[in-house]
Amino acid sequence: MIPEDVRAEIMRRLAAAEAEHNVRVLLAVESGSRAWGFASPNSDYDVRFIYAHPRDWYVAVDLEEKRDVIEYEIVDEIDINGWDIRKALRLFRKSNPAFVEWLQSPILYRSHGGFADSARALLPKVYSxxxxxxxxxxxxxxxxxxxxxxxxxxxxxxxxxxxxxxxxxxxxxxxxxxxxxxxxxxxxxxxxxxxxxxxxxxxxxxxxxxxxxxxxxxxxxxxxxxxxxxxLERPDVVRFRSSDVNGELNRLFHAVLAEQA
Incomplete structure (x- = not known):
């Protein structure tokens, strides 16, 4: 589905992002039309990833002022950018559609540690x-x-x-x-x-x-x-029964940081 030379270049860029920003890529997937199953021959490769910094990066007075995304220009039809794990989990709590779809992408480039499996296991509790x-x-x-x-x-x-x-x-x-x-x-x-x-x-x-x-x-x-x-102007939707998932999301966050130590 993804040509081997393109996959190799994507893996190279992910490794370069890790080195440049001192992060670990936890999950990297294809999103967009190639993952959806209706790409054109010249569709971009839409690579999305979740990453984590070392633990001490998060223990900071200025945490809220720090940048929580990594973005690059599109080069050779490869569009690659990522979210910090804390941003991802905060949006996950709100059923962010992009993150939910990344978790379910059929095209996986990289998965490190237990983050992806643990997040998928939480989907039934979190998703609205x-x-x-x-x-x-x-x-x-x-x-x-x-x-x-x-x-x-x-x-x-x-x-x-x-x-x-x-x-x-x-x-x-x-x-x-x-x-x-x-x-x-x-x-x-x-x-x-x-x-x-x-x-x-x-x-x-x-x-x-x-x-x-x-x-x-x-x-x-x-x-x-x-x-x-x-x-759908008058959708008959199942009302979301809110549950407090903050504790489980925090435990997942802490588990990832422990892996980073």
Whole structure:
């Protein structure tokens, strides 16, 4: 899925980031269209990672003023940046969609220590289907209204609308975080042959088109999207039963710092 020369370069850059910033990469994954399963031939490699500093970095009066991200310019189609573990766990507590999807990425570059497995084990306690529903609804609505009402539309934007709409269906049916792979969501359209055929044709076209490839609108997909968006104006969401996970997140944080010692 990821060419070996590209993977080797990504691993080299991760090691360089560790050396430059004196951190340890705990988890590094592919996010975006390559992880979702509908990349174009020239799609960027969207590498996202979680890192930790040595323990003493966090025991500081000016901790809140310290930078908690590592970012690099895109070079040779590789877009790589990361979050400090403390930032990641604080956002995890709020069901941050980016972090939740990184935990579930099918394309793993690196996993160090017990961080990733422990964070995944906490997903059922931390994740709010209510927050997820509103996030995915907003993503679908924004991309549909912004891009899919023209005479020619960006191919990739169809999937930027369809994936979140199907993710909401997953949340409604299963009450668990939706998988990020588009293909794992398609069974939610079982019996809707016209839609599935249109999606299959569009997916085949997308995989052979440039990143900014265009298409004529697909009427049956637009009807489905409009119907779902209208339905989700009054979503029947499972209310999140809040539980105090701060203790468990703190224990995970402390365990990682102990590994760093």
């Amino acid at each position: 289907c209510e927050n997820g529903t509103y996030h995915y609804r907003s993503m679908a609505k924004t991309n549909y209204r912004g891009y899919l009402r023209a005479d020619m539309v960006p191919l990739k934007k169809y999937f930027y609308v369809l994936r979140p709409l199907l993710a909401v269906r997953w949340l409604e049916r299963y009450g668990t975080p939706a998988p990020i792979e588009f293909g794992k969501l398609l069974h939610l359209l079982e019996g809707e042959t016209e839609l599935l055929d249109a999606i299959a044709a569009l997916l085949e076209k997308k995989k052979g088109a440039p990143e900014m490839g265009l298409s004529e609108p697909v009427p049956c997909l637009n009807r489905f999207i409009e119907t779902e968006l209208e339905r």
